[in-house]
Amino acid sequence: MQSWVDGHPAEALSIRDRGLAYGDGLFETIAVRGGRPPLLEYHLARLAEGCRRLAIPLDLPLMRTELLAFSAGLGEGVTKLMVTRGEGLRGYAPPPVALPRRILQGAPFPTYAQANAEQGVQLFPCTTRLAEQPLLAGLKHLNRLEQVIARAEWQGSEFAEGLMRDQAGRVIEGVFSNLFVVIDGVLVTADLSRCGVAGVMRAALLDVARAEGIKADVRDLPYDTFLAADEVFLCNSLFGIWPVRSVTGHHWSVGPLTRKLQAIARDLLDI
Incomplete structure (x- = not known):
């Protein structure tokens, strides 16, 4: 190319x-x-x-x-x-x-299994923790060693993505995607003022939520709160939205808000 x-x-x-x-x-x-x-x-x-x-x-x-x-x-x-x-x-x-x-x-576009979008994915619980650095938080800077180390933690196709947390154990994002949860009808994504990458699809979905009248919040996401969520999904600018179906034995169903936003994401990306 x-x-x-x-x-x-x-x-x-x-x-x-x-x-x-x-x-x-x-x-x-x-x-x-x-x-x-x-x-x-x-x-x-x-x-x-x-x-x-x-x-x-x-x-x-x-x-x-x-x-x-x-x-x-x-x-x-x-x-x-x-x-x-x-x-x-x-x-x-x-x-x-x-x-x-x-x-x-x-x-070329990467090849992703169609089942990732249709049925959802299983997350690998990465032991690598994101370091806090507010000056760099949110940026997609060229030093991605944390993600390289985290991605090396699993092999094969059982897990489509890894779950990354910060030093305090708060849920932040995937290795190459952002993460949203739905809690009592509210769309929630992690506060990225300490660490993490503020993805463009994440930003677009927050704008969509405001335009559609969907309640949305950016806040800290403790691990217990994450596990108790009604819906969980990942997003990035290449694949759009993947529902999350499980992590470490905890399971979710693909919910209606996830499906609604998934269709909007496809339109945004011309998929």
């Missing part, structure tokens, strides 16, 4: 790039259908917030133009967009003047 670096086709990157050396940058995983990225504005908003917090001076209009052109050429698949601080000398200190690097990589 094709790849671009700073707006031009390329297959190589400088070994002095700070994204490689220190994870000094951000990324977005973007679904492309019919030559366009359906959740473009959500992706760009998160990227802009990440660049603001990391003080990376990204030219956002240029990034938008390149992303749209790249997506048109890709047609169908997944675009991984990476923005690094650019090249630097040895050492943690960032260069006085950053020259950000823009990287686009195309890939």
Whole structure:
């Protein structure tokens, strides 16, 4: 598949790039259908917030133009967009003047079992805990070692995703998805002000809930509260919504709000 670096086709990157050396940058995983990225504005908003917090001076209009052109050429698949601080000398200190690097990589859509969406998935209870770092919380930065370690905890197809908690045991998210529960008719997702990734599908579903008059809340989600929920589902910008049917012997049925939002998510993603 094709790849671009700073707006031009390329297959190589400088070994002095700070994204490689220190994870000094951000990324977005973007679904492309019919030559366009359906959740473009959500992706760009998160990227802009990440660049603001990391003080990376990204030219956002240029990034938008390149992303749209790249997506048109890709047609169908997944675009991984990476923005690094650019090249630097040895050492943690960032260069006085950053020259950000823009990287686009195309890939086919991953293959997921249809049963994941129809019947729901089983979660693996990861022992890896997310560290609290409010400065980075919510961002999709390039250092994803916690997720790499967590994903290595299980093999095979029995578990479609892993459940990740923070140091206090609160439920936060999946390894590569966000998590929602329904409690007494209220749609609830975890507070990500300490850790976790604020996914674009999560943001879109919260906006949908407001538009549809669905009560929604962002708050801490203790493990016992999670287990007592009426419905549980995962979401991300590639697969939409997967109901959760079980974790560590606890079972849920696929509920009506999950099914309603699942249909809306399909429309949002042009699935």
